[in-house]
Amino acid sequence: MALLPRIYLDHAATTPMIAAARAAYIEAMDRWANPSSPHSEGRAARAALENARARIKAALGWHGELIFTSGASEAIGLALARRNERSVATSTVEHDAVLRFLPDAIRLPVDFNGQIDLTALHEFTANNSGGMICAQAVNSETGVLQPLAEIARIARQAGCVLFSDCSQSAGKLPLPDADMIAFSAHKLGGPPGIGALLVRDLSLLIPNGGQEQGYRAGTENLPAIAGFAAAVDAYSQKAWPVSLKNMQMNRNFLDQCIRARGGEIAADEGPRIPHIATYRIRELSSQAQLIQFDHAGISVSAGSACSSGTLKASHVLAAMGWDAQAAREVVRVSFSPETTYEEIKVFAEKWAELARAV
Numbered sequence: 001m002a003l004l005p006r007i008y009l010d011h012a013a014t015t016p017m018i019a020a021a022r023a024a025y026i027e028a029m030d031r032w033a034n035p036s037s038p039h040s041e042g043r044a045a046r047a048a049l050e051n052a053r054a055r056i057k058a059a060l061g062w063h064g065e066l067i068f069t070s071g072a073s074e075a076i077g078l079a080l081a082r083r084n085e086r087s088v089a090t091s092t093v094e095h096d097a098v099l100r101f102l103p104d105a106i107r108l109p110v111d112f113n114g115q116i117d118l119t120a121l122h123e124f125t126a127n128n129s130g131g132m133i134c135a136q137a138v139n140s141e142t143g144v145l146q147p148l149a150e151i152a153r154i155a156r157q158a159g160c161v162l163f164s165d166c167s168q169s170a171g172k173l174p175l176p177d178a179d180m181i182a183f184s185a186h187k188l189g190g191p192p193g194i195g196a197l198l199v200r201d202l203s204l205l206i207p208n209g210g211q212e213q214g215y216r217a218g219t220e221n222l223p224a225i226a227g228f229a230a231a232v233d234a235y236s237q238k239a240w241p242v243s244l245k246n247m248q249m250n251r252n253f254l255d256q257c258i259r260a261r262g263g264e265i266a267a268d269e270g271p272r273i274p275h276i277a278t279y280r281i282r283e284l285s286s287q288a289q290l291i292q293f294d295h296a297g298i299s300v301s302a303g304s305a306c307s308s309g310t311l312k313a314s315h316v317l318a319a320m321g322w323d324a325q326a327a328r329e330v331v332r333v334s335f336s337p338e339t340t341y342e343e344i345k346v347f348a349e350k351w352a353e354l355a356r357a358v
Contacts, residue, residue: 006297007343011187012140012168012276012334013301017227018189020234025191025227035220036211045222052229056196059236060175064200067212068220068228072167073097075182075197078216079163082206083132086161089124090134091116091146092319095165098134099315105134113270114144114320121151125158132161137176138168141303141316141332142266143276148176161204168276171235172244179204185224190231194224243337248274250335250344257348261355266317266330275335278303278317280326281355289331289354296350300331 008016017025028048033041035049053066069075080088080101089106090098093114106124109117116135124131135151138144148164155162162178170183175198184195199205202213209217251274255265258279266278281289286302293300303314313327333347 004297006299007346008299009333009335009339009343009347010299010301011336011339012332014186014192015189015336017186017191018231018234021185021190021227021231024230025223028223028226032222035222049220049222049225052225055229056232057198059232060170060198062175062181062198064198065202065213067197067199067215068225069182069195069197069216070193070221071186071195072165072182072184073195075184075195076165077101078197078205079180079182079199080134082208082215083161084204084206087128087131088134089121089128089131091136093139093142093144093316094134094136095140095167096315098136098165102134110319112321113267114139114142114316115270116146116151118147118150118154121154125154125160128158128160130159132163134163134165136165136168137170137173138166138273138276139316140168140276141314142270142278142320143168143272143274143334144267145271145273148178152177168273171232172240172275173273185228185231188231188235191224191227194221194228196228240337244274247335247337247339250339250341251275251277253341254333254344254348258351261352263351263355264326266322267320275339276332277334278330278332279351280330281351281358282326282329284329284354284358286328286330289329292354293331293347293350298347298350300333300347302330303332 033045035046057066069078076097088102089108090102091108091110093110108120133155135146137148152162163180164176164178166181166183167187171188175181179200181198186192205215207214209215211218211220258265264280290302313324317327
């Protein structure tokens with residue numbers, strides 16, 4: 001008996017490399033040399049690297065600098081650990097990679113729908129003119145969209161620097177009006193192990209490296225950078241408004257199925273990106289759900305891929321007012337433009353089966 005194809009609904013963790021990115025990666029491997037070498041092969045590699053840098057910036061509409069990194073986590077670390085000294089405030093729902101670098105930062109609370117309390121933000125800027133604000137574009141666990149246009153306006157009025165983790169939104173939504181932006185290739189069809197920090201003005205950072213204009217040490221990964229550029233090019237040309245509209249229809253269908261069967265949706269009344277959602281089955285642990293879905297051939301997660309393997313309840317849901325038990329009874333579902341209605345329907349049917357069995 002032939003096995004049914006698996007259904008992959010964990011694209012917020014990583015999404016498969018698209019054909020254009022694979023082809024660009026392989027081509028760059030065939031002609032790869034160290035971009036810092038002075039000989040003709042090195043100069044050709046440097047030209048290819050700078051071409052990729054320019055293509056990514058153009059596709060995203062970014063007019064500042066771009067520093068290649070090994071991924072979003074390194075880009076976050078570069079922005080936060082090498083920032084010029086200034087007071088910092090960050091939302092309580094930022095990715096662990098942000099919070100690890102800012103143990104002493106002022107924490108800005110969020111409401112039940114996961115959005116930053118703008119009153120608290122105003123209080124910070126009133127007392128910390130010229131400080132730094134960290135606000136993600138899209139939460140990787142709930143899909144909640146932060147009001148970055150308003151946050152950027154508040155930051156500008158106070159002369160504050162705005163850093164935004166755009167790992168889940170870059171290439172899919174317009175970039176925010178931020179001073180520094182981190183993102184990675186593997187969230188949008190590029191290779192893993194490559195990302196970037198966008199910087200409006202390099203004077204915001206303390207240099208500490210031999211490559212990337214002195215802001216990062218280590219030989220640039222040209223094959224991955226070539227794949228990165230190809231993926232961003234493809235995403236910028238894929239009519240994402242249409243893709244997002246289709247994913248919104250699929251997610252609306254799934255939300256309705258979950259509500260109808262007594263399930264709970266994180267930030268149900270808040271603004272969410274169409275391709276990420278978190279659902280709760282009362283009295284059934286996330287671990288038990290993941291096992292059952294995996295046995296059914298469905299790949300989902302219990303939250304951010306960087307922390308879903310732990311037994312610790314989600315700090316994101318806790319910040320939104322969920323108690324520890326509720327936060328341990330959820331799974332995250334995330335789509336790609338290729339996710340079909342039929343796949344969503346299969347997941348909804350399996351979810352309903354698990355909910356009935358509790």
